Amino acid sequence: MDRIPITKEGYEKVKAELERLKKVERREVIKAIEEARGHGDLSENAEYDAAKERQGMIEARIAELESKMARFEVIDTSKLKGDKVVFGATVKIENLDTGEIKTYKIVGPDESDISKGYISIISPIARALVGKKVGDDVTVIAPNGEVEYEILEISFD
Structure with a gap:
């Protein structure tokens, strides 16, 4: 069984x-099913069908989360330090072609959110950055070709 890295904050959100x-959610959908049953014939009851479908989706998500949580490896990023990029590091990089500067925090797959600058440890850019130091050039193989970055800064929360 593969372990899934996750920060403490990410673990708390999943929990x-x-x-x-x-x-x-489970209680609400049970009430909705009971209410829909009270409306009579279940074979033509759209409310009942919708509530049963919602119940199936909730139960599937619960099973998925319980399975993942059993495999989570919670990493306390507050105790991390060093001069190399590792899981939990925040990395400032510069695109060497465009000069664009971006900052990313490397997190687990279940907590990645590009709008917040959180990228998954299994993403191509994170895999290319891990193990590198400030000043290193990194080549990332992206869908539209190779992109060269320079690591400007590494920090830990």
Whole structure:
């Protein structure tokens, strides 16, 4: 069974989602099913069908999260330090062709969010950055070709 790296913050978010699904969403859908049953003939009851479909989606998501949580390896990024890029590091890089500067935090696959600058450890750019130091040039193989970056800064929260 493969371990899935995740930050403490990411783990807490997944845990909160699982609790919400079990304690709130599951109860709400059960009530909706009971209410729809009260409307009579189930064979032509769209409310019942929708509630049963929603219940299936909730139960599938609960099973998925429980499976993932069993495989999570929680990494306390507050204790990380050093001069190399590792899981949990925040890295400032410059595109050597365009001069564009971006900052990314390397996180687990379940917490990546490019709008926040969080990239998955399994993404091509993170895989290229891991193990490198400030000043190193990195080549990332992207869908539209190779992109060259220079690492400007590495920090840890």
